[in-house]
Amino acid sequence: MQKKVIRRLALLGTVVLVIFFGYLYRLMQMQIAQGAEYLAQAEAGTTRQQLVKAARGEIVDRYGRPFAVNRSGYNIVLDGAYLPAKNEANRVILRLMDLLEECGEEWIDQLPVSMEAPFAFEEGREQEVEQLKKMFDLNEYSTCEDVMYWVVRRYQLGEYDQSLGRYVLRDDKDETVILASYTPKQMRRIAGVRYGMELMEFGVASTYTFAEDVDISTVSRVKERDFEMPGVSVEESANREYVSGDLAPHIIGQVGRIYKEEYAELKNKGYRMNDMVGKEGIEKYFEDYLRGKDGTRQITLDSRGNVVSVEETEPAVPGNTVVLTLDKDLQRVAQDALEKQIKHLQQTAPEGEGREANAGAVVVIENKTGDILACATYPSYNINEYRSNYSQLLQDTANPLWNRALMGAYSAGSTFKPAVAIAGLSEGEITGSESIYCGGVYTELGSYQPRCLYVNGPITVRNALQVSCNIFFYETGLRLGIERLNHYCAQFGLGEPTGIEIAENIGHLSSPDVKERVEPGTPWFPADTVQSAIGQLYNQFTPLQLANYAATIGNRGRRMDVNIVRSVKTYNMDETVWENEPSVAQQVEATPQAFEVTIQGMEMATGPGGTSYEQWGDYPMTIASKTGTPETKAFPNSTYICFGPSDDPEISVAVVIEKGWHGYTGAPVAKAIFDAYFFDVQNTQAPMEQGVLLP
Numbered sequence: 001m002q003k004k005v006i007r008r009l010a011l012l013g014t015v016v017l018v019i020f021f022g023y024l025y026r027l028m029q030m031q032i033a034q035g036a037e038y039l040a041q042a043e044a045g046t047t048r049q050q051l052v053k054a055a056r057g058e059i060v061d062r063y064g065r066p067f068a069v070n071r072s073g074y075n076i077v078l079d080g081a082y083l084p085a086k087n088e089a090n091r092v093i094l095r096l097m098d099l100l101e102e103c104g105e106e107w108i109d110q111l112p113v114s115m116e117a118p119f120a121f122e123e124g125r126e127q128e129v130e131q132l133k134k135m136f137d138l139n140e141y142s143t144c145e146d147v148m149y150w151v152v153r154r155y156q157l158g159e160y161d162q163s164l165g166r167y168v169l170r171d172d173k174d175e176t177v178i179l180a181s182y183t184p185k186q187m188r189r190i191a192g193v194r195y196g197m198e199l200m201e202f203g204v205a206s207t208y209t210f211a212e213d214v215d216i217s218t219v220s221r222v223k224e225r226d227f228e229m230p231g232v233s234v235e236e237s238a239n240r241e242y243v244s245g246d247l248a249p250h251i252i253g254q255v256g257r258i259y260k261e262e263y264a265e266l267k268n269k270g271y272r273m274n275d276m277v278g279k280e281g282i283e284k285y286f287e288d289y290l291r292g293k294d295g296t297r298q299i300t301l302d303s304r305g306n307v308v309s310v311e312e313t314e315p316a317v318p319g320n321t322v323v324l325t326l327d328k329d330l331q332r333v334a335q336d337a338l339e340k341q342i343k344h345l346q347q348t349a350p351e352g353e354g355r356e357a358n359a360g361a362v363v364v365i366e367n368k369t370g371d372i373l374a375c376a377t378y379p380s381y382n383i384n385e386y387r388s389n390y391s392q393l394l395q396d397t398a399n400p401l402w403n404r405a406l407m408g409a410y411s412a413g414s415t416f417k418p419a420v421a422i423a424g425l426s427e428g429e430i431t432g433s434e435s436i437y438c439g440g441v442y443t444e445l446g447s448y449q450p451r452c453l454y455v456n457g458p459i460t461v462r463n464a465l466q467v468s469c470n471i472f473f474y475e476t477g478l479r480l481g482i483e484r485l486n487h488y489c490a491q492f493g494l495g496e497p498t499g500i501e502i503a504e505n506i507g508h509l510s511s512p513d514v515k516e517r518v519e520p521g522t523p524w525f526p527a528d529t530v531q532s533a534i535g536q537l538y539n540q541f542t543p544l545q546l547a548n549y550a551a552t553i554g555n556r557g558r559r560m561d562v563n564i565v566r567s568v569k570t571y572n573m574d575e576t577v578w579e580n581e582p583s584v585a586q587q588v589e590a591t592p593q594a595f596e597v598t599i600q601g602m603e604m605a606t607g608p609g610g611t612s613y614e615q616w617g618d619y620p621m622t623i624a625s626k627t628g629t630p631e632t633k634a635f636p637n638s639t640y641i642c643f644g645p646s647d648d649p650e651i652s653v654a655v656v657i658e659k660g661w662h663g664y665t666g667a668p669v670a671k672a673i674f675d676a677y678f679f680d681v682q683n684t685q686a687p688m689e690q691g692v693l694l695p
Contacts, residue, residue, distance in 0.1 A: 052294060052295035052296060052297050052314075053237065053292075053294055053316065054294050054316040054318050055238045055292055055319065055571065056070060056238065056276070056290050056292060056319045057320040057322060057571055058070065058322075058571070059282055060323055060324065061323075061324050061328045062323065062324060062325055062327055062373075062566055063327070063328075064323070067252050067324070068242050068243070068283070069240075070239065070241065071238070071239050071240075073238075074213070074216065074218075074234055074236060075209050075234070075235050076100070076107070076210040076211040076214055076218075077207045077208065077210060077232075077234070078208040078210050078231055078232060080206065080207065080208075082230050082231040083231025083232075084230060084231065087179055087180050089231070090156065090182075090190050092229050092231060093193050094186060095228060095229055096222075096229055096232055097190075099225065099229075100214070100218065103214075103215065103217065103218040103221055105211055105214050105215070107211040108209065108210065109193065110196040111132070111195045112128040112129050113188065113191075115185070115188055116184075117184040117188075119148050119188065120144050121144050124390075124394035125391070131261070132147060132195070133147065136150045136151070136154070151191045151195070152167060152191070157169065157180075157187050158170070164181070168180070169181070196208065200257070200258075209257075210232075212239065222234055240255050242383040242384050244332075245382040245384035246382040247328060247331055248331050248376070249381055249382065249383045249386075250281060250375075250405070251403075251502070251564065253278060253282055253283035253285075253383075254278075254281070254283055254383050254386055255276045255283050256276065256277065257275075258275055258276075277291075282322055284502075285501060286322050289320045289322060289568045289577065290319045292317050292318045293316065295313075295315045296313050297311060297313060298311045318571035320569060320577050321570070323565070323567045323568070324564060324565055324566060325373065326375065327374065330364060330374045330673065330676055330677060331374045333672055333673055333676040334364060334669070334673055335374075335376040335378070336672075337362070337669045337672035338361070338376050338378045338657075339378050341360075341666075341668050342360055342660075346358070353662070354660055354662065357638075357657050357659045357661070357665070358379075358398055359398055359399075359404060359659075360404065360655065360656050360658055361375075361378070362405070362653065362655045363375050363376075363405050363546070363653070364547065364652070365550075365551045365562065365651065366651055367643065367651060368582070368650070369563070370499070370551070370560030370562045370582055371566065371582075372500070372544075374673065375406070375544070376405065377404045377405050379399075381400045404656070405543045405544055406500070406502070406505065406542055407504065407542065408543065409540035409541065410630065410637055411630035411631070411637070412539055412546060413534070413631075413636075414470075414534060414663060415626045415639045415641045415663070416534065416628070417464070417533075417626060418601075418602060419489050419492050419494070419553075420473050420480070420485065420534075421464075421465060421473075421601065422488060422595060422598050423480055423484065423488035423590070424461070425593065425597055425598070427484060429479040430461055432593070435458035435460055436464075436476075437458050437459075437471075438452055438454070438456035438472060440455040440471075442474045444474075444478065445526055445527055448527045450470065450531070452470040454467065456471070461597060461598070462597060463601070463604070465602055465626065466604035466611070467605075467609070467610070468627060468663075474533060477529050477534075478533070480533075481529065482529045482532060485532070486510075488588065488589075489509055490509060491588040491589060492552050493548050494509055494545055495507050495508045495541065495545075498548055498561070498562035499561030499583075501563070501564055501580075504544060505542050507540045507542055509538075510532035510536075510537040510538035511532075512524040512528075515538060535628060535639075536630060536631060543654050546639065546654035547641070547654035548560070548562055550641035551649070553595065553598065553624075553643070554599075554643035554646070554649035556592065556595045558584055559584070559585045560582060560584060561583045563582070566579075566580055567579040567580060602624035603646050605625050606622075606625045611625075611626075611627040612625050612640070612663075612667040615668055615671055616667065616671060619671075621644050621645050621674070622644065622646045622647065623642050623644040623646060624644065625641065625642035625667070625670075627639070627662070627663025627664050627666075628640065629662055629663045636659070636660075637656060637658055637659065638655070638656070638661060638663050638665045639655070639656050640653075640667055641655075642670050644674060651677055653669075653670040655669045655670055657669075
């Protein structure tokens with residue numbers, strides 16, 4: 001029996017020894033043979049994938065001078081992987097706000113509610129208020145008080161305690177314990193950030209940009225206090241900068257954060273919730289070219305959270321550079337000249353005859369290519385101040401955000417008459433030598449007797465264009481009829497798409513169909529035709545269309561597709577991705593003689609005795625022009641078109657001044673543009689050497 005026990009103990013001891021030596025061998029293997037490998041694994045800790053944001057493509061003018069560029073900056077970001085939950089997150093957000101306020105920085109707040117009590121919805125943000133109510137599943141009649149009640153509950157900001165004058169969050173189990181206490185201002189601030197986080201679908205996989213483009217000194221302050229603000233980090237970013245923010249803002253546009261409604265579509269294109277996307281203008285319509293391709297890097301951390309290695313697994317590819325047809329210098333001249341003339345009218349014109357002028361637009365087109373060289377709207381704004389001044393801009397009754405050059409629709413007035421002349425001459429309804437009698441009143445329509453500004457007597461088409469005789473064109477329009485007249489006018493691009501690459505208003509020609517839409521059941525009368533023939537009634541065109549119409553006359557009927565983008569190049573400009581070749585949209589079906597006679601009349605309008613001679617005087621170049629004074633419900637507008645040199649035009653200009661009264665008030669704007677384009681500022685007789693276009 002004792003021998004059996006001894007054998008069993010010996011066997012057990014052997015097993016123990018085998019196990020011991022097995023562990024000893026494995027320990028030696030791990031520490032000696034594979035020690036370095038296991039040490040590296042222990043120190044490596046974890047790996048994280050980090051997004052590398054691609055730089056957005058730049059926007060430059062035809063000579064490569066920048067409109068929109070990228071500038072390195074710093075953003076303050078909330079990281080869902082480290083930000084505490086619920087109430088503690090609110091504490092971190094409040095600490096961060098206090099710190100940024102000390103540094104004089106602003107943060108992103110998308111809640112459309114006033115910052116101070118009593119809280120109210122902010123004016124001009126109706127769509128955002130509607131979005132807010134939908135998110136909280138409230139009906140459209142809910143008041144701001146209703147909304148804020150649910151905001152406070154949703155983001156665990158407590159309830160308002162009247163006796164304390166604060167929003168107080170109490171423990172669910174013991175209501176005497178106060179977990180958090182916020183003043184109304186603090187509550188509103190936290191709510192604004194929490195709402196933005198929800199809009200951006202903030203979480204572990206999606207960070208939230210708390211503040212953009214902060215100063216480097218602020219970055220240092222944030223990093224110094226990161227121990228008390230878990231989940232707060234600083235990211236280097238490429239921030240959009242508009243070199244001359246007040247230059248062509250309606251054309252350049254701006255970028256902004258993706259809205260929740262947009263994300264449903266954009267996420268399928270690889271966008272993330274925090275990404276920037278083009279919202280207006282070139283930034284929007286060339287988003288696919290401007291947007292780069294984000295890269296990734298793998299960051300390896302040791303067990304203490306220190307970075308062991310960084311490996312770029314997929315490089316970021318910057319976006320392409322969009323080259324516009326605009327000339328920055330000419331754009332500046334156009335903007336300044338338009339603003340100067342409108343302010344001059346406000347200061348010097350008689351009341352009721354131009355003093356009320358307050359807005360307008362000017363467009364300059366290169367005749368042979370259809371390229372837009374300048375496109376200005378007044379009043380305007382600065383893109384760099386767009387966000388901070390948005391509410392003020394939106395409430396401005398002059399509507400500086402409205403792109404009048406491309407979206408404003410105006411009656412052409414007498415600038416329409418050259419098209420009528422060309423149609424009448426081509427159709428044989430009038431000749432270059434025929435005289436029509438102007439007695440100051442048109443009597444061919446019975447009781448309806450529209451007038452002319454003057455009694456011109458017998459007058460030919462050339463002289464009728466020179467002095468802008470209404471009666472000559474009443475008669476010509478009546479002979480043609482509205483269908484034949486509009487057939488020609490449409491070929492000039494009036495009421496037709498111009499081909500521009502961004503949004504535009506198409507406008508429309510005055511016609512029976514338009515009248516039926518405006519006045520259902522009302523027949524078309526001959527009186528409607530004669531009013532249409534002088535650019536009135538339902539004729540509505542953009543300044544862009546008027547400029548291209550003028551260019552088409554100057555081109556003797558060759559209408560070009562209009563371009564605002566010349567090409568798209570790689571970020572470093574060494575390769576062309578896409579190029580916009582000039583193309584002919586239409587050749588107007590009119591006789592060469594009709595163009596020559598009409599252009600002669602337009603030259604006379606700029607010459608002695610013409611409607612804008614006073615502005616041009618003895619100009620060292622022959623300019624063809626036409627003035628217009630279209631009537632409106634308030635004060636007449638001013639419209640003006642011209643091109644030059646008239647025998648072989650290089651540029652055409654259209655100017656519209658709202659409430660400008662006289663057509664010739666647009667001439668000084670056009671003249672300033674011609675001076676800048678053709679002549680040196682110091683010596684207006686010396687031709688100006690043009691810049692070198694990008695290849």
